[in-house]
Amino acid sequence: MLLAIPFCKAKDTTDIPPGFNANTWTKTVKHDGWRCQFRKGLGLLTAHARTTEITQWLFQRDWFAELQRRLPDGTVIDAELYCEDEPASSVPTYLRDASQPLRIAPFALPMYAGHRLIREAAIINHDRLQTLWSAYPFFEAPINLDVSYENDTVEGFVFKERAYEGWWKQKKVWSYDFIVVGKVPGNGKYTGQLGAIEIGLLASDGSIRKFGQCSGMDDAMRLADPFVVGETVVEVEYNGQLANGGLRHPRFTRLRPDKPKEDCRCE
Structure with a gap:
């Protein structure tokens, strides 16, 4: 059985976090949406928000079926579910209606094929996600660059030195x-x-x-x-x-x- 990995919590900051090094850290977009973990174990893919399982509302979507088919057992992907040009409060409505376009943006890979990657360097983990994204075109690329704060779905940025610990979250204010x-x-x-x-x-x-x-x-x-x-x-x-x-x-x-x-x- 695949063990659940607790959600990595980010510290809030209004500035560049202490110790930030552009050569060894990653800076990725934080969308205004729902945090979600996808877990593949015993041949089954499940999806979990922070407090509840949401698999029953996602299994009808084509991309979920593709993940179910392609991901190896022992894999956990951390992602953001969000709605284009809509606040996070719109996600429950879109979630329950399979005809509504619900975007998925992966931003961490704490486990892959049974290998725990929590302490892996963020830049290496980011490259793994980029490779995974190229194989699954329904994913968005885990962007590692500055995106304008004028983008309606951009809530801020997440700075990471390690794949799944020691994160910092910078929100625009x-x-x-x-x-x-x-x-x-x-x-x-x-x-x-x-x-x-x-x-x-x-x-x-x-x-x-x-x-x-x-x-x-x-x-x-x-x-x-x-x-x-x-x-x-x-x-x-x-x-x-x-x-x-x-x-x-x-x-x-x-x-x-x-x-x-x-x-x-x-x-």
């Missing part, structure tokens, strides 16, 4: 000032308090263009609720903009009483 254009009541532990704020910017014709909701306020601020709809300006951090104009993972940073709402405009 932007901040912008928005007008509070609405409020959402809290529920659950926040019942009776502020749940989230709706944010927007002034368009060229004077109308408000909404950019969705954000939270991230502490409990004291939720209770005090200092936000005045149509007047209060807030700074919001986010991890990129989606194809539909929405923000990826927006969160409240601070109030901006020094900034007039007239300055909060769409660029």
